[in-house]
Amino acid sequence: MKKSLFLLILSIILSCTAEKKTRNNLIDYIPNNVSAVLMTSDLQLFINDTKNNDFINAISGDLLPQDLEEKLGSLKHIHPKTQAFVGVSEIGTKNFEYTIITREHENIIKLDSTKNDSIKTISYEGTNISSTSIDEQPIYYATLNNNVFIGSSSQLIIENAIRNEGTQTLDTEFLKLYEISQGNSQAHIFINHTKGSHLISHLFRKDIFNDIKHFGDWTSFDATLNQSEVVFNGITVSSDSLSNTLNAIKNTKPISSSMPKIIPIENDYFSASTFSDYKQFNSNATPTYKSKRTDSLFNSVTEVATIGINNSKIVILNSVDSNDLFQNLQKYIDEKTTFREKNIYSLTSTSLINDYFHPLVKGFEATYAAEIDNFIAFGGSIKILENLISNYQNNAVIENDPAFKDLKSNLADASSLLWVGNLNKLNDSELIYSEDFKKQISKAQIKGYKYCALQFIAETDYAHFNAILKKKSTKAAVNMISQVYSTKLNAPVLTNPQFVINHRSKQKEVIVQDEQNNLYLISADGNVLWKKELDGKIQGSVDQVDLYRNGRLQLAFVTTHSFYIIDRNGNDVSPYPLHFNNPVTQPLAIFDYDGNKKYRFPIVQGNIITMYNREGKKVNGFVFNKTTSNISDLPKHFRFGKKDYLVFKEENGTLHILHRTGKPRIKVKEKIDFSSNNIFDYENSFSTTTKGGDLLQITQNGKIRRESLALSDGNLIDATSKTLVTLSENELTIKGKKVELDYGLYTAPKIFYIYDKIYVSVTDTQANKVYLFDSNTDLLPNFPIYGTSAIDLNDINNDRKIEITVKGEDDSILVYRIN
Known part of the structure; x- marks a missing residue:
């Protein structure tokens, strides 16, 4: 085999060395057919470095065959003062033994005083072979000519070394790699791809293992280990075999x-x-x-x-x-x-x-x-x-x-x-x-x-x-966005996808409906778990309840003519669904006044509210009469201090603030020119906006406060108790800070609070762009991303990385991850 460039480099290296290398006869004692060899100037330092590297320490016992790992453990009791070679050989199928070769010196093996009596000696062809047990592993050792110390987990290897006395014929490629290796490095490793492949065969699939086996002949490299990294630098050689990668x-x-x-x-x-x-x-x-x-x-x-x-x-x-x-x-x-x-x-x-x-x-x-x-x-x-x-x-x-x-x-x-x-x-x-x-x-x-x-x-x-x-270095997170999955439905997407909790795994799954009124539950890895046909489009969002108060969650929602509660397998929960002749005109609201899961469900049908309990029966104690005009949004429940309030508005501008029983609690005499926005609990007040762009707040004493925000007629808002977000045409305001967006057709802003951080999202459904801002109106890195609907945001697998679900193409939903 011609290797002109390789030999040229070899000759340059040798000629540039102040003192030419002479072959160290220690390598003459390395067994034939060795699988791997460690050459080190400080064996115990190398062992210590491997222990202190947190990655190697974490998977210790898994990298090498278990019996070999146990045998190598006895090396911590051998303390060479000069260079040492540790070879691993396969003696029989997948039976590995090690050999250590170095210079003899006093107390090279350090044993407890209690172990000294356990040393046995036998003679083989005129040379004494000592043996003992260290950590329940046998070790055999002898001193040969030129003060060469050789130890092994196998007596047979010691006997072969005595019999051959350093005359083994080593692999030519190994010898070349040895000659150009850096003798002053703390650790240098040689691996034979074929003979050493069984050392790692238990780690990989068979096809991957075969690729490694046939990649080349030998790889030789310096090994640098510290607490947080492992670095190898060296050379791989290959014979003329065309099968080698x-x-x-x-x-x-x-x-x-x-x-x-x-x-x-x-x-x-x-x-x-x-x-x-x-x-x-x-x-x-x-x-x-x-x-x-x-x-x-x-x-x-x-x-x-x-x-x-x-x-x-x-x-x-x-x-x-x-x-x-x-x-x-x-x-x-x-x-x-x-x-x-x-x-x-x-x-x-x-x-x-x-x-x-x-x-x-x-x-x-x-x-x-x-x-x-x-x-x-x-x-x-x-x-x-x-x-x-x-x-x-x-x-x-x-x-x-x-x-x-x-x-x-x-x-x-x-x-x-x-x-x-x-x-x-x-x-x-x-x-x-x-x-x-x-x-x-x-x-x-x-x-x-x-x-x-x-x-x-x-x-x-x-x-x-x-x-x-x-x-990884401790650099700040960059919020990279990756698509976790895209799942196609059988028909175009009808509702905004949203996350729901899997009470078994505690992970989040996606619920969404298509235009054929099929409801889908999609797993955290994008697989459709089930599909259920409904009698119409879901109004508003899907909520979850624990109807039996046993930790198992159900999905609750309304269509135009039905009130559904279904379990996580897609089955109806008796006595639901409840069916209605008159259409349901607002999304489902769920009240849990005392947090004891004694749910109340107000169903809105035009100007009538009917309250149901968790058994699906009407609550007779709810005495509210029908309104003068149609109810214009879903009823909401607020609690300020120890007082409960049921709040909803009419199309004619009347605002109702009721007791649990349906009796008036706060009378608002003034008719209000409401915008299309819901009522929110903001600053301990009942808050919304008017069509004229004012912030409207009703106190618990019934007083009305107005603040001009100069919002457009079609303004959109979202609010929490301390945060107000408004969208007026292309101007987004978060806590009073404004950011100007491109002109487009935007969904209502939506506030998310997760891991002590506020996020605000809007989607331009004309340009198909999803925007996500923090509370300072700073757009998160790598946004906008592709999406065609309002989003939902959560941590779906509890790894503190945030995911987003959004409608993609007409018939698909997407899940992204913010890394």
């Missing part, structure tokens, strides 16, 4: 990747490969795949990336001439659809990408392709490509993630192959880890780590290797 990218010039511009922040992992010349990549292919690449279809491609997301894969191509690439793809394209002005095509060949980009892409079936500016993305469903487009348009890509930027600063700008895993997502993904390892790592308390990265920069016959696992 490293050979697929040899002789290809690495370039800086553009893929972070399109890869969603919510990905599980991604691998991105760059090459300046696809023809060279193709010339490296095995005969099987070279025979399938019979044209110049992808000659303009400079990057290919595979993204794992939600247990599915996307492959993205970047090209120096995307128009030319797309034209070349025409013969594989069938039908076309559009999504947010981007074209999505069905493909006639599912193996196309796999055939042209193997081994960088494996086992991938492409049934659809999408044009996204300079990129062409391939996926197994239209939905996954729509999600990709949504995140791209919302700038919810890893290029904007500070944690990724921080990680990337430790890597080279250009790479031939870059693999990045999102540690938070891989635990749930089925694409990488084995099921056993997922169970183990899910128990570990790992905080602060988000990404890990592996980078390879190809040269002629080898590749520079970098790896980084780093705790």
Whole structure:
């Protein structure tokens, strides 16, 4: 095998050394067929660093086979004063033993005085082999010629070392890597990809394990460990075997990747490969795949990336001439659809990408392709490509993630192959880890780590290797927006989607109705749990009640002719629904006066209010008579101090403020020119606005206060006890602070209070833009985002990250996450 550039670099390194290296005969005692070797100048310091690294400490016992981990534990009692080698060998199938080689000195093994009597000695070919048990693990050791100390968990390895006395034939590639390794580094590790693969086979799925096994021959790297990061820098080499992945990218010039511009922040992992010349990549292919690449279809491609997301894969191509690439793809394209002005095509060949980009892409079936500016993305469903487009348009890509930027600063700008895993997502993904390892790592308390990265920069016959696992820096959150899911309904969306609580999991789910009057409950991961046909459109919002006072929540709402209460499985709760001949004209109000779940439900039918209890029976003690004109909004319940108030207004300008019983509590003599806004509890007053744009407040003494806010006739407001938000044409005011929006058609402002912070949202339904502000009228970063209705906002999975649900296209609802 010709490795001219590799040998040239080797000769330069050796010639520039003030004193040429001579082969350290300690390595002559490393067993044949070793799987991995640690070379360290201070073994106990290295062991201490691994213990103090919080990530390694959190998953200690899971990274290596358990029996090997227990055997290696005895190394803490061996204290070399000079350089030491620790090798791991597979003796029998998946039975691993370690060997330590260093210089003998007094008290190299430190035992408790009580252990000294337990040391046994046997003679083998004239050399004494001592043995003892440390932490219930046997250790065998001997001193050979040249004052070489050799210890092992296996007596057989010691006997082989005595018999061969340093004459083992070591792997040629290992010796070359040893010669160019930095002898003054605190820790240097050598891994044989084939023989060492069983060390990590329990961590990965079989296909991933095979990829690692056949990537190259050896990887050698310096290891730097501290409390919050693990950094590896070294070299990977490969033989001439065409099956090795490293050979697929040899002789290809690495370039800086553009893929972070399109890869969603919510990905599980991604691998991105760059090459300046696809023809060279193709010339490296095995005969099987070279025979399938019979044209110049992808000659303009400079990057290919595979993204794992939600247990599915996307492959993205970047090209120096995307128009030319797309034209070349025409013969594989069938039908076309559009999504947010981007074209999505069905493909006639599912193996196309796999055939042209193997081994960088494996086992991938492409049934659809999408044009996204300079990129062409391939996926197994239209939905996954729509999600990709949504995140791209919302700038919810890893290029904007500070944690990724921080990680990337430790890597080279250009790479031939870059693999990045999102540690938070891989635990749930089925694409990488084995099921056993997922169970183990899910128990570990790992905080602060988000990404890990592996980078390879190809040269002629080898590749520079970098790896980084780093705790996130304490930078301020940037409120990046990522689309969690998009779920299509069977018909156009009719009501604004909203979050409801799953009383079993304590997570939030989405409830929404379509134009065929079907009600849907959608899980936190976007799956439709059930669909139920109703007799009409839901008026207002869906509320939740605990009808049986046992912690189980039901959904309560009204349509034009019915009052429904249904359980979380979509079943009617007896005696509901209640049906009415006369139409219900206002949304359902729910009163729980004393917080004891003895609910009262006022049903409004024109100018009549009928009060029902939780058994669905009329409350005879409610004595209010019908109004003169129709009731113009839903009744509301307020409590000021120990007093309850039932409040609603009429179309003729009359305001009613009642006792629980329906008797008048405060008489408001004046007729008021109300706006369309509801009555709110603001500043301990009954507050709303007039059509003329005044803030109207009625005190508990019945006095009326007016304050001119100079609002437009169609003004919209929302309020809490201390916060007033108004929208007048395109001017939004929050606590007296104003912000001017683009002209458009806006939904009413909506206040959300979560984790001690106020958020205010409006949606421009003409421009399909959702705005989210804080209490200082500052627009949150990365807003506006796409949406076509008013939003709901909550933390759906209790991770203190906030999600938004909103109507998307006519028949879809979206859930976004603010990271």
